[in-house]
Amino acid sequence: MILARFHRMQPDMQPPPYEGRIPVILVMGNDDGGLQANYHGTTVLTQMLRGMWPGLHAAMEEARMWKVVPIRPNCQEDVDAAFAAYDSGAYKIAGFFHEIVMMNYGGRLLTPEFLTHAHQRCQASDAVTVVDEIQSCMWAPQLFMFREYGLTPSCVAIGKGFPGGEYPASRILFSPALDVMPQFGALVTNGQEELAALAYLVTMEWAQANAASTAALGQRFETALRAVAADFPDVITAVDGWRHMTTMRFADLNRATAFTRALNARGLDISAQTYKADCPPVVLTKLPLTADAAMIDFVVHAMREGLEKNKCE
Known part of the structure; x- marks a missing residue:
């Protein structure tokens, strides 16, 4: 057109x-x-x-x-x-x-x-x-x-x-x-x-009926990931994205892939964007719109554990 x-x-x-x-x-x-x-x-x-x-x-x-x-x-x-x-x-x-x-x-x-x-x-x-x-x-x-x-x-x-x-x-x-x-x-x-x-x-x-709740939950997730990043400044260099689609930029590729492997072992489908040579190592997230507070807290807790394990290795 x-x-x-x-x-x-x-x-x-x-x-x-x-x-x-x-x-x-x-x-x-x-x-x-x-x-x-x-x-x-x-x-x-x-x-x-x-x-x-x-x-x-x-x-x-x-x-x-x-x-x-x-x-x-x-x-x-x-x-x-x-x-x-x-x-x-x-x-x-x-x-x-x-x-x-x-x-x-x-x-x-x-x-x-x-x-x-x-x-x-x-x-x-x-x-x-x-x-x-x-x-x-x-x-x-x-x-x-x-x-x-x-x-x-x-x-x-x-x-x-x-x-x-x-x-x-x-x-x-x-x-x-x-x-x-x-x-x-x-x-x-x-x-x-x-x-x-x-x-x-x-x-x-469904989305329109629950818009206020999903907006608040998406902000809860983004705020939590920014707090996680602040606690691991040597591993995570930046946070970007928006709400359910918040992303974390890692200091190097090895740490990013080790982090995603740890979360995969917990049953979480998450990956690092590693196929672009000109793009920093970034872990992408996109929570389902149906994710409630308990699911968000579970994911964030698993991320903290993965980063702690990453730091010790």
């Missing part, structure tokens, strides 16, 4: 508003300005947004078919520099893709100030904003985390967490202004997924 603002989907369609200009996609990058922190989807085009298919990506940029520009986390200067360089002449900022909790990059939390600034720049320039809430969505009391920030994105991606684990219900929601696809192109041939739709209704009803 973003590219449809630059190219015609069918020969008989009216010229799109930015026909003839080069679309520039802004994505969240890592601290060094690389693409590897980004994650959105599994198609070839979206894979290129996170640095895959480098030869094809380079060929497309060389042919001036598009350009992908990474933005470092919480760096407003990068946003302003991108608009200054690529929102005039042959180029046009086409869209901005981002998570709010960067679960593909150490659970980094993007700040309200940064995202408000970026969205304002996009709105002023008629650029599409795409919020990836595959990880967050239902874990926010208002069903979408972007509402906690007061944002109004053009598109939002919601994942299997929203409909209680029903994969067929993963969706991309978008504003009517972007609905330019011809009817035939939007047809569904695999049924209407009634069970997934029912799962949506059930989980939405």
Whole structure:
């Protein structure tokens, strides 16, 4: 839908508003300005947004078919520099893709100030904003985390967490202004997924009825993990993320993996993000929305025991 603002989907369609200009996609990058922190989807085009298919990506940029520009986390200067360089002449900022909790990059939390600034720049320039809430969505009391920030994105991606684990219900929601696809192109041939739709209704009803409790419990978990980190400063160097999705950055990879092994032995499914060379060793958490105070206290106690064991070895 973003590219449809630059190219015609069918020969008989009216010229799109930015026909003839080069679309520039802004994505969240890592601290060094690389693409590897980004994650959105599994198609070839979206894979290129996170640095895959480098030869094809380079060929497309060389042919001036598009350009992908990474933005470092919480760096407003990068946003302003991108608009200054690529929102005039042959180029046009086409869209901005981002998570709010960067679960593909150490659970980094993007700040309200940064995202408000970026969205304002996009709105002023008629650029599409795409919020990836595959990880967050239902874990926010208002069903979408972007509402906690007061944002109004053009598109939002919601994942299997929203409909209680029903994969067929993963969706991309978008504003009517972007609905330019011809009817035939939007047809569904695999049924209407009634069970997934029912799962949506059930989980939405439960989440809204319990929003105050789950928000307080999520904050209880984050506060407890920050206290744990303060007690083990030589092991945990930082805490990031948000509520149920709080993450801990470890001083080194060996300590992170030893910690997760200790928790795995207790029956807790937790892992360290070790597959990115440019990402610090981070232990990711994402408690189920149904976790009560007793479960949270059990998990935090197990973490303390794991860290004590880690310190003694």
